[in-house]
Amino acid sequence: MPIELSLALQARIEPALALLREGxxxxxxxxxxxxxxxxxxxxxxxxxxxxxRPAISGRAYDGTRHLMPLFDLAATPIAELRGMLDGHDCFYxxxxxxxxxxxxxxxxxxxxxxxxxxLYAAAAFADYPGRTLAKKRNQVRQFLAAHQxxxxxxxxxMADAALAVLQGWMQHKGKAAGEADExxxxxxxxxxxxFRLEGFVHFADDAPIGFVLAQALQPGVFVMRFxxxxxxxxxxxxxxxxxxxxxxxxxxHWLNFEQDMGLPGFRRSKQSYQPAALLPKWRVRVRLR
Numbered sequence: 001m002p003i004e005l006s007l008a009l010q011a012r013i014e015p016a017l018a019l020l021r022e023g024x025x026x027x028x029x030x031x032x033x034x035x036x037x038x039x040x041x042x043x044x045x046x047x048x049x050x051x052x053r054p055a056i057s058g059r060a061y062d063g064t065r066h067l068m069p070l071f072d073l074a075a076t077p078i079a080e081l082r083g084m085l086d087g088h089d090c091f092y093x094x095x096x097x098x099x100x101x102x103x104x105x106x107x108x109x110x111x112x113x114x115x116x117x118x119l120y121a122a123a124a125f126a127d128y129p130g131r132t133l134a135k136k137r138n139q140v141r142q143f144l145a146a147h148q149x150x151x152x153x154x155x156x157x158m159a160d161a162a163l164a165v166l167q168g169w170m171q172h173k174g175k176a177a178g179e180a181d182e183x184x185x186x187x188x189x190x191x192x193x194x195f196r197l198e199g200f201v202h203f204a205d206d207a208p209i210g211f212v213l214a215q216a217l218q219p220g221v222f223v224m225r226f227x228x229x230x231x232x233x234x235x236x237x238x239x240x241x242x243x244x245x246x247x248x249x250x251x252x253h254w255l256n257f258e259q260d261m262g263l264p265g266f267r268r269s270k271q272s273y274q275p276a277a278l279l280p281k282w283r284v285r286v287r288l289r
Contacts, residue, residue, distance in 0.1 A: 143235030
């Protein structure tokens with residue numbers, strides 16, 4: 001029987017996700033963390049299916065019903081996989097390393113650009129070098145010319161400041177309570193220590209103006225789970241990303257900005273930072289006999 005996702009399931013699900021992440025380096029998909037499943041459990045109708053081959057049942061942003069396998073898809077008998085897909089459209093998300101091991105005669109593979117994770121070399125954020133990133137470099141200069149920012153590592157004492165930024169961000173975007181990713185962001189702030197979300201809160205004139213919460217996927221590889229800044233402070237986003245890559249307590253080699261969900265604004269913003277790669281998330285179907 002499906003089980004609603006709860007914090008109590010973290011100890012059961014996270015070890016399986018750790019195996020999916022193991023050895024993937026910068027190619028690790030942003031989905032393979034319990035925090036991501038929990039925080040967006042309502043948006044995707046996530047449910048845990050226990051058993052010998054556990055999985056997460058969910059619904060993609062385009063409505064596709066899918067199963068996230070918490071086991072080695074390529075090592076599972078094809079008959080079992082056919083049975084598991086009853087009531088679902090595909091296995092998803094499947095990493096390229098696993099998809100490459102699936103026999104084309106038995107599986108159909110597809111991907112959508114809307115799903116792909118944006119991957120960036122952290123070195124590009126450190127100085128925003130070259131002509132393609134000149135606009136970001138100039139935005140940081142403009143920000144520093146207008147403000148004397150200070151930053152504090154995120155911790156329990158920074159929660160109220162981060163919530164103030166979130167509220168200001170919602171107002172500036174014209175969002176009503178509960179819209180966008182407000183609920184998930186509030187829970188992320190509340191459970192940051194449990195989920196090992198780390199980052200900074202940024203201030204100008206003693207008022208909070210932005211924050212980032214990131215999560216280690218692999219050594220040196222961090223996914224930016226939440227980044228919120230006040231639009232009144234031009235350049236806050238490129239400044240925050242640069243500061244994270246320069247000032248974080250551990251080495252940062254790669255940043256993952258997750259998917260754009262096919263939203264034009266997200267796509268333009270993420271492409272403007274010149275990604276090093278887009279990481280596909282495969283949708284896998286079992287061919288008919």
